[in-house]
Amino acid sequence: MDRRQAKTKKAVMEAFTGLLAHRSYAAITVQEIIDEADIGRSTFYAHFETKDDLLRVLCEEIFDHVFSEEQHKEKTHDFSSGAYGIAEQVTHMLYQLDDSRSYLGGILSGDGGEIFMRHFREHLKEMFDKKLKKNKNIPRDYLLNHAAQSFAETVRWWLMHGRYKPEDICRFYMEAVPFFV
Amino acid sequence: MDRRQAKTKKAVMEAFTGLLAHRSYAAITVQEIIDEADIGRSTFYAHFETKDDLLRVLCEEIFDHVFSEEQHKEKTHDFSSGAYGIAEQVTHMLYQLDDSRSYLGGILSGDGGEIFMRHFREHLKEMFDKKLKKNKNIPRDYLLNHAAQSFAETVRWWLMHGRYKPEDICRFYMEAVPFFV
DNA sequence: GATGTTATTGAACACAGTGTTTTGTAATGA
DNA sequence: TCATTACAAAACACTGTGTTCAATAACATC
Secondary structure, three states, rough: HHHHHHHHHHHHHHHHHHHOOOOOOOOHHHHHHHHHHHOHHHHHHOOOOOOOHHHHHHHHHHHHHHHHHHHHHHHHHHOOOOOOOOHHHHHHHHHHHHHHHHHHHHHHHOOHHHHHHHHHHHHHHHHHHEEEEOOOOOOOHHHHHHHHHHHHHHHHHHOOOOOOHHHHHHHHHHOOOEEOO | OOHHHHHHHHHHHHHHHHHHOOOHHHHHHHHHHHHOOOOHHHHHHHHHOOHHHHHHHHHHHHHHHHHHHHHHHHHOOOOOOOOOOOHHHHHHHHHHHOOOOOHHHHOOOOOOOHHHHHHHHHHHHHHHHEOOOOOOOOOOHHHHHHHHHHHHHHHHHHHHOOOHHHHHHHHHHHHHHOEEE
């Protein structure tokens, strides 16, 4: 990849996350990102289709970070089926998310949260799919959505209000949503 | 209240809910609401400060509908503390929400959902506050948020995907979130 | 170092949507 | 009847988005 492109993308991402640390996604304008990144307007639009596209890219990078290590672990230690590992996986995700704490606040507050939460939920549903206990009283569809959404919401609650350690949050979640094998 | 004002407000609300039945909140413009309601632009802004304000008013009307009957019941039969009644209350709310099903879809999809869900969650937290079981392992703060958010999400899931009866949804929820007295 | 390619710049532009203002008209209630 | 209030219509300012284009700079490769 052209060094110029890489430099531009890095500048945009840093400007964006920097702004997100102080203002909500909805309140940030493309012009501000451009000014902060110190690039031309047309350059921005050469890299990202729209402002939402930029947010989507950032979310994907976060999710890559949060989920990829997990997949690595799975392949290495075969955690893929079994109660052992789910707590560790959850805790690990929480640690990864904590790294992005500074700008996740800006993403989550206001309507940018919608985009993040929706993608996050879908990733989680895929991840949790094989880890759910059977339950004859509740449709699997509902339970899977409940488990995923509850975790996403747990993260949101944690990042916005609480100041607990990842291990604590994991314990709360596992106790509140006791439907894993 | 002036008959003209009442007529205008009714026209706007009907136009708005009518449009919400077919498009998401974000995709609907003020101009469309005005055209549909067949009123002047300045008239709209004499009644509502902004487009978000209109959504807020609609949400409040829905919540009045959903929660007021509950408060009535509480005062009448003293359900305020006790396991008995929570399932009935939840079921009753679900029936009320089902009445608004046609346009709730438009509110919930896209970023309008944020406004509805946030207000809904806060109302629910207030309502659930006295009905939660004590739990020494989980902070009350977390548990209350979890119970409220999970119900809001249950409603969303139900309105968007599922086609169950209110009684079924109530059963799923009570089983998934078994933290009520 | 010369050369063709690609990225960046900056400014101007079209466009959509929001919310405001003004003036004349019509409905209302007392 | 009459003062008050709501409404309509159109023009307006404003903010923000995304596009276009010609000039310039950086790049990779030979």
